[in-house]
Amino acid sequence: MADKPTRISGKATKCKAKKDSTSDWEFSKSTIRERNEKMFNNELLSDIHFIVGPLGASKRIPAHKYVLAIGSSVFFAMFNGDLAENKEEIHIPDVEPKAFLALLRYLYCDEVCLEADTVLATLYASKKYIVPYLAHACVEFLETSLSYRNACVLLSQSCLFEDEDLTQRCWEVIDAQTELSLKAEGFTDVDGKTLRSIVCRESLSVNETAVFDAANRWAEAECIRNNVEPTGKNKREALKDSLFLLRIPTMSLQEFADGPATSDLLTKEEIIQIFVWYSATTKPELTFPTEHRRGLTPHCCHRFQSTAYRSNQWRYRGRCDSIRFMADKRVFIAGYGLYGSSTGAANYKAHIKLSQNGKVLSEETAGFFSDGCSKTFSVWFKHSVQCEPGIFYTASAILDGNELSYFGQEGLSEVVCDGITIQFQCSSDSTNGTGVQGGQIPELIFYY
Structure with a gap:
């Protein structure tokens, strides 16, 4: 997760103003937002206080009923109508003080301020008090940091x-x-x-x-x-x-x-x-399921419209074939489809790599057998790699085996595959001729 807060704030008209003071602060604020911001977490004119957090770690926070009531239907019902609470203090033991202040900041200032260590608690507070835009901002923040490292924990929280x-x-x-x-x-x-x-x-x-x-x-x-x-x-x-x-x-x-x-x-x-x-031939009944999990079906993005073979191409000699790609949705790259021998059956050793801005995200060395036909052969990473939308990644492969192989032609710069749009660009890492128009790495194998 990101360490820095994320702030999304409304625009305010700038003006030359005198330094705030207790008596003239109203005149230095040119917009309602600025005046409300002055009231945020301020005892001035406050007509309600919240005791937020568990016993022994609670914090007393001042607020203004009107501001809260127009921003949350829960607060509106709390302060108005048949079920209104006529109290000077309201205890909220199940919300963290920092998260409650983030909620108030949004209601007062129209500003979202999220931090990695409190975003889940802020999501809980925004759900509890039915503030949907703040809840949506929390989810977006979490999605940007979502990975296998926290997916199960966030799943538990999202279900809650x-x-x-x-x-x-x-x-x-x-x-x-x-x-x-x-x-x-x-x-x-x-x-x-x-x-x-x-x-x-x-x-x-x-x-x-x-x-x-x-x-x-x-x-x-x-x-x-x-x-x-x-x-x-x-x-x-x-x-x-x-x-x-x-x-x-x-x-x-x-x-x-x-x-x-x-x-x-x-x-x-x-x-x-x-x-x-x-x-046993006649198998006993078990208390455990005996069927394999279905798993995910991999998708295959093929970027060439035709396959070619010439007597003097395609050669390797330890050189690298690379192509850059970008998807419009989050995908998980599982491997690549590669071309094999154009002169009969042959064994290959392929070193495949996925990188982003020079940083290697995953690499694998594996062998595959080519039977001499023009079809592609899949080479897989040990673990699929998460690739975010709108970011270019580089797929690379170095093959060791029969020097002559098939290669792709009439390459596409954009391919729509099962609802995912993938763009391709030439890579400076490619030292063997592969580019958008032709070459190796004809397929990206992915989940989504």
């Missing part, structure tokens, strides 16, 4: 606040970068309901061993939070029915033997029953 947009964005990251999201430090801090929603998710793109390991770590953390020893029995009680949403039988026999079978989460009866399930 019933924010469907943020929830959807979190799921996009978790589905495309499941293993990284589950291994993130904050994963063990999610609540039990969120854990259950994750482990039962059909579209996770991950080996089931990673889901099992994550659930085991969460159970240990939950035991510690409850001040009980993290024994197998206590972890099972912490997981409740989430344990039986783990698709343990979809692991390989070796993965099961090295993981769940040697953990303390399963009973001896369950371990024996699953071993029998692996080997």
